Amino acid sequence: MRFAKTASAELDWLNASIGFADSYENLFSLVIRQSFQSPLLSDLQKSLSDGRSPLKALRRLVSFAELRFQGLLHVFLDPILLWDYQTWGHLNRWKKQHAEQAGKWFQSIADIEALSSLATLGALDQHSCFPTISGSDSSWAAQGLNHPLLPAGVCIENDLVIDGASSLIIVTGSNMAGKSTLLRAIGLNTALALAGGPVCAQQMQLPICLLRCSMRIQDSLQAGASYFHAELERLALVLANTQEQLPVLFLLDELLKGTNAAARTEGSIRILNRLLERGAMGLIATHDTELVSLENQSQFRIKNVHFTDVMVGEEMRFDYKLRQGPVKSSNALRLVDELLAGSFVPEKASKKS
Numbered sequence: 001m002r003f004a005k006t007a008s009a010e011l012d013w014l015n016a017s018i019g020f021a022d023s024y025e026n027l028f029s030l031v032i033r034q035s036f037q038s039p040l041l042s043d044l045q046k047s048l049s050d051g052r053s054p055l056k057a058l059r060r061l062v063s064f065a066e067l068r069f070q071g072l073l074h075v076f077l078d079p080i081l082l083w084d085y086q087t088w089g090h091l092n093r094w095k096k097q098h099a100e101q102a103g104k105w106f107q108s109i110a111d112i113e114a115l116s117s118l119a120t121l122g123a124l125d126q127h128s129c130f131p132t133i134s135g136s137d138s139s140w141a142a143q144g145l146n147h148p149l150l151p152a153g154v155c156i157e158n159d160l161v162i163d164g165a166s167s168l169i170i171v172t173g174s175n176m177a178g179k180s181t182l183l184r185a186i187g188l189n190t191a192l193a194l195a196g197g198p199v200c201a202q203q204m205q206l207p208i209c210l211l212r213c214s215m216r217i218q219d220s221l222q223a224g225a226s227y228f229h230a231e232l233e234r235l236a237l238v239l240a241n242t243q244e245q246l247p248v249l250f251l252l253d254e255l256l257k258g259t260n261a262a263a264r265t266e267g268s269i270r271i272l273n274r275l276l277e278r279g280a281m282g283l284i285a286t287h288d289t290e291l292v293s294l295e296n297q298s299q300f301r302i303k304n305v306h307f308t309d310v311m312v313g314e315e316m317r318f319d320y321k322l323r324q325g326p327v328k329s330s331n332a333l334r335l336v337d338e339l340l341a342g343s344f345v346p347e348k349a350s351k352k353s
Helices: 004-016 018-032 039-069 072-081 083-124 179-194 227-241 261-277 289-297 332-341 346-352
Strands: 132-134 140-145 158-162 167-173 203-207 210-214 248-253 281-285 301-307 309-312 315-318
Touching: 004 018, 004 039, 004 083, 018 039, 018 083, 039 072, 039 083, 072 083, 140 179, 158 167, 158 179, 158 281, 167 179, 167 261, 167 289, 179 203, 179 210, 179 248, 179 281, 210 227, 227 248, 227 261, 261 281, 261 289, 289 301
Parallel strands: 132 203, 167 281, 167 301, 210 248, 248 281
Antiparallel strands: 140 158, 140 203, 309 315
């Protein structure tokens, strides 16, 4: 009776978690039945082999604990055999014996699941390839780059080269033309490449680098942080990482959007110069056309590219193709005129973007 309450709570947890144990035992068995040639996969498989028997033992303990739900049978047997108390003791001994190894089992299955996901992308996406990863002083380049989450019939491929350390590409363009999507495609494919997986491109090469982004910034009422403050916090992390040994690949979307135009331009120039001084490379997507003059005024390697829209009759269309040079026009006022005229359709604009 002294230990009944504690034992009951522990056994309740055990019964509630049996689905968890069964699921992982099935996963372990699936991996163990495979034949691997890779030393890495063989080591992961061995770790799971070591964990299979303990999981089966845990399953037996669950069957013992289920006697508590057998009504009168449990009422008579438990006081005579101390059934719950002994089952609880076995559970504690199981935990003590396998506490150190259990973390390795689940880390191994997590590694195999991650590798399987990367392999699945390479197997299912006919347009994917494995990138070439070189030294930290090389350039970032891709041919036929596309976004991993867009279907092949919708996604538009683009070519892009970032000329190594202290290089910047300024992406300007119309609203909804594809600037942010390009940055996300670069970021996602870089993350896939650095994880050892395939990328959504015809060809791609990149250096070993630190991928750092300032995108989709949000303010916080609870934390008392304005949009501008939240963006500065993110940029502080990006700048801090430029002190590391590996080069930084930065992706900045609408830099310093939370302040006025004059301060935004001057502040952006200062931040970009500091990043480039420290050998970082990257892209910035912006509507601030004052920044395009950096291509001819800066000591660093800076070039302008842009997306644009085409008017076909009264309809605005996008081809999502990246072009050289700064953008020459803007569709913002046309969209405002549509809004005021009552002809702006948010769903249509969302599909285009």
